[in-house]
Amino acid sequence: MLPPTITPGILPVRTATPLLPTDGTTARMSSIALYLNVSGAACYETAVGSLVCLGQVHNPLDVPVEQVTVGVQLVNAEGVVLADQQALVFRWIIPPNAAAPYRVLFERVPPGYAGAYVYVGTGEVAHDVDLRYAVLTAQPVSGTFMIDEYQVTLSVLNEGTTVAQHLAATMTLLNENGQVTGFARIQPDQGVHLAPGEALALSIKVIPQAQGTVAFDAFVEGQVTAVVDP
Structure with a gap:
């Protein structure tokens, strides 16, 4: 695991x-x-x-x-x-x-x-962040380590009131001293949108540059499209 x-x-x-x-x-x-x-x-x-x-x-x-x-x-x-x-x-x-x-x-x-x-x-x-970027949360739902490669699947939820587009997910690997041993950033197809309240699963794979990885940090970003009427 x-x-x-x-x-x-x-x-x-x-x-x-x-x-x-x-x-x-x-x-x-x-x-x-x-x-x-x-x-x-x-x-x-x-x-x-x-x-x-x-x-x-x-x-x-x-x-x-x-x-x-x-x-x-x-x-x-x-x-x-x-x-x-x-x-x-x-x-x-x-x-x-x-x-x-x-x-x-x-x-x-x-x-x-x-x-x-x-x-x-x-x-x-950064100014007007809420007008430019979506309110997204990411929770890991599964993770594996195989052949020197870490893979994590994140459940991404749009908690805002705007449609999110241009999503980007980033995962950083860390050793016990807090040093970064590797990271990866992925961007799904440009046609992927996440409506308010909608969830999406994203998987990230990272090959560490060195041994000793003990933890990871992950986040997902997205830009705003039109505001959804209540």
Whole structure:
């Protein structure tokens, strides 16, 4: 069976985003980004020689945020930056006290690479969220682990008053230290709609980048179409 769903009370401890005083990174940060927390990047070398760095951004604020980007710097033993890449997190809106996974890919491992430093680059307060995004909940109904692949089926319920479209489901795998060992994001066919009160089953498969997965976190997002009359 799949490890139990991680709950907000046992989400991994995250490090507050520090200021970067050297290469202009601080100047690029938005004011909201300074208040977001980011888990240290867990970086894995792939079979083709690239390096993928995974982690999560947590929103400790009492307002939702969006347009969140994460940067990862690869450094040598002396702390000199060898490479720097940025990417958007894989969540349109990060609600209060929620998290979003990120993945930053480097095409190759630079010579002298000794570690990685991660920071939140940008983020904005999200406005009119209820007018743009559906109110969806997701509950796991089954889970299996076969041949190094985790598969979870989620029951997705539209609890809002608007039709949901452009659905996207995301599952993040975590080890006992709260590091991300893998994640996947799927988007059903564009023709899939979820009316108010309607439920839908979605299955997600994730191949972990490393051993030691003990828990997972999953969420589903959707955009709003027309408001349904009462």
